[in-house]
Amino acid sequence: MTKVIRSVLLILSALLIMAVGYLWLTFVSPFGYTPTVELPEIDDNASYSVFVYGTLKQPWVRYLVIGRAGKGVPATLPGYKKQALDIKPAPGEVTEGFVIMVSGTELRALDRYERLGVRYQRVELPLENGETAWVYQLMDPVAPELPDQHTN
Numbered sequence: 001m002t003k004v005i006r007s008v009l010l011i012l013s014a015l016l017i018m019a020v021g022y023l024w025l026t027f028v029s030p031f032g033y034t035p036t037v038e039l040p041e042i043d044d045n046a047s048y049s050v051f052v053y054g055t056l057k058q059p060w061v062r063y064l065v066i067g068r069a070g071k072g073v074p075a076t077l078p079g080y081k082k083q084a085l086d087i088k089p090a091p092g093e094v095t096e097g098f099v100i101m102v103s104g105t106e107l108r109a110l111d112r113y114e115r116l117g118v119r120y121q122r123v124e125l126p127l128e129n130g131e132t133a134w135v136y137q138l139m140d141p142v143a144p145e146l147p148d149q150h151t152n
Contacts, residue, residue, distance in 0.1 A: 040122070042111075048103075049101060049131065050101075050102055050135070051075055053082055053087060053096070053135075054082070055085075056113075057072065065113045066102060067109070068106075070100045070102070072099070073098060075098060075099040076095065076096050076097070078126075078127075080094075082095045094128065099127070099133050118139075119139065120137060120139060
């Protein structure tokens with residue numbers, strides 16, 4: 001019986017190590033993140049309002065990404081509709097989410113998590129209350145360049 005228990009514990013330990021590794025790679029690691037565009041400058045002494053509408057609405061995700069859950073204040077983004085992990089302009093629609101206040105260092109961590117310049121762009125949009133906040137929006141896919149086709 002001890003061999004069975006030992007095997008189960010070994011499998012559970014391996015699964016835990018894999019889960020921790022996955023979370024580290026996804027939320028914290030700089031590996032696999034090379035921005036393709038020049039990123040906007042971030043002032044370390046400033047604080048930033050960020051509207052979150054997807055996974056970052058979860059306090060535990062924010063904790064993993066920026067090192068603290070922070071308090072999310074309910075907010076709405078008019079003129080946009082949430083579609084999976086993105087928001088799309090949609091007149092008359094409203095996307096519900098939270099506004100979180102972050103430091104420059106935390107904004108850089110969010111940029112890394114969202115893969116700014118690779119997967120998402122960060123745009124400043126007006127909220128329903130009249131304030132503005134940074135919002136991560138999926139980048140439009142760029143059509144691949146086709147070689148010139150000359151006819152002779």
